[in-house]
Amino acid sequence: MVQVWYMDSDDSDQRLEHKREPVTYVDLETLYKKTGVEYFKINADDYENDEVLKELRRKRGYTYEDQITCSEQCLPDYLNKLKAFYTEHLHTDEEIRLVIDGSGYFDVRDGEDNWLRIEVIKGDLIIIPAGIYHRFTLDSKNYIKAQRYFVGEPVWAPHNRPADNMDCRKAYLEHLAKLSKA
Numbered sequence: 001m002v003q004v005w006y007m008d009s010d011d012s013d014q015r016l017e018h019k020r021e022p023v024t025y026v027d028l029e030t031l032y033k034k035t036g037v038e039y040f041k042i043n044a045d046d047y048e049n050d051e052v053l054k055e056l057r058r059k060r061g062y063t064y065e066d067q068i069t070c071s072e073q074c075l076p077d078y079l080n081k082l083k084a085f086y087t088e089h090l091h092t093d094e095e096i097r098l099v100i101d102g103s104g105y106f107d108v109r110d111g112e113d114n115w116l117r118i119e120v121i122k123g124d125l126i127i128i129p130a131g132i133y134h135r136f137t138l139d140s141k142n143y144i145k146a147q148r149y150f151v152g153e154p155v156w157a158p159h160n161r162p163a164d165n166m167d168c169r170k171a172y173l174e175h176l177a178k179l180s181k182a
């Protein structure tokens with residue numbers, strides 16, 4: 001089961017859990033209202049035939065997919081990539097990731113600029129909205145394999161914070177304001 005919690009402000013090893021004291025977990029509905037992040041459970045052993053994923057692909061029109069493995073052996077330019085993933089950034093498009101194996105942490109900012117840490121494991125699919133500040137790190141097991149989906153030609157470019165004048169950022173903040181009123 002995916003777990004989400006508020007992070008502490010300790011800047012020691014990013015691969016540790018960094019749970020704020022007292023530990024404060026956030027359920028998936030609250031995560032959605034506070035950030036717009038969506039979550040789906042998928043059968044990672046047979047994801048091509050998973051009905052939830054089929055429906056998502058149909059409804060959201062994903063036309064591109066590939067797989068990324070983050071480990072010292074498999075990821076070219078490993079250290080620089082990990083550094084870039086953990087630098088706070090946003091994208092002009094949604095970031096869709098389905099964990100096929102391994103685990104890691106996606107950190108997202110809520111509307112008050114607190115970090116929420118989302119622990120993802122095999123079978124977790126998350127959709128990180130365009131325009132949200134976020135970052136990714138491996139956990140202490142140092143390994144994740146994930147499917148990536150995209151509508152059209154993929155654009156992976158991160159825009160590091162500050163990127164407040166970007167249209168996708170402004171659109172995200174408007175979307176967030178509506179979510180928090182719903």
Ligand SMILES: CSCCC(=O)/C(O)=C/O
Pocket residue numbers: 068070085095097104134135136144146
């Ligand atoms: C587990 S996928 C690697 C992280 C990534 O692709 C990204 O863009 C993080 O923000």
Ligand SMILES: [Fe+2]
Pocket residue numbers: 089090091095134135158
């Ligand atoms: Fe990203």
